[in-house]
Amino acid sequence: MDFEQTVEKSQRLFPHELRSKNRVLVITAVSAERDAMLRGLLDDTRFDVLAAGVGSVVAAVNTVKALSSDEYSLVICAGIGGGFSGKAEVGSLVVATEIVAADLGAETSKGFCSLDELGFGFTRVQIDANLVARVSQALQEAKLPVTTGPVLTVSTVTGTAASAAELASRVPGATAEAMEGYGVGCAANDRGLPVLEIRAISNVVGPRDRSAWQIKEALDALEAASAVLTEVLL
Incomplete structure (x- = not known):
């Protein structure tokens, strides 16, 4: 089922007149993340969960389609991601305090120069601090391990210790990385809507070692987080 068919099915199952005014659009990258969210949400009709594809651009395009x-009243980018060592452990959750397009810019002889520094736009999507506090507190009260901090959006997943160190230096406090948040955040901002990003950590940002990834555990954490959202986002 493609993205447009998924949106159409959601509207058919839950007609507009039957829906709550306080409704949430949840965007994931792939179907496994979408399904984990749906299991936790238990058919709560306030939430539409759509798998928009991998990467910031396709996520932005499909978020705009859904919002149109x-x-x-709220857009959430949710899924699994990598956690920076010492910031977010594998199996834990991260609620973004801001979304940062960490590799959007230019290389110079003095190092990386962000889009902001170039004067061509912005690389940071701000998130309402009260919303972050409400969600992270609810997750803590549910006994789920959770950290807050900047979540990076990258076009190329980090695969070396050197790259991980460079990103951590470029964005102080960097907590997790994924590939869709910035696109989803820009789409939400364009509509004047608040945005939230939640990541369940499946691996450590750094050398690529698929044997160490804990995807099932991360998806289980994502499912548990989505169950909490039904209580806190009333």
Whole structure:
């Protein structure tokens, strides 16, 4: 089922007149993340969960499509991601305090220069601090391990210790990395909607070692987090 068919099915199952005004659009990258969210949400009709594809651009495009087809009060980018060593442990959750497009810019003889520094735009999507506090506190009260901090959006997943160290230096406090948050955040901002990013950590940011990834555990954490959202986002 493609993205447009998923949106159409959601609208058919839950017609506009039957929906709560306080509705949430949840964007994941892939179907496994979407399904984990749906298991936790238990058919709560306030939430639409859509797998928009991998990467910031396709996520932005499909978020705009979804926002054009219905009315929402909040957009959440959710899924698994990598956690920076010492910041977010594998199996834990991260609630973003800001979303940072960490590799959007230019290389110079003095190092990386961000889009902001170039004067061509912005690389940071701000997130409402009260919303972050509400969600992270609810997750803690549910006995789920959770950290807050900047979540990086990258076009190329980090695969070396040197790259991980460079990103951590470039964005002080960097907690996790993924590939869709910035695109989803820009789409939400364009509509004047608040955005939230939640990541369940499946691996440590650094040398690529698929044998060490704990995807099932991360998806389980994502499912548990989504169950909490039904209580806190009333």
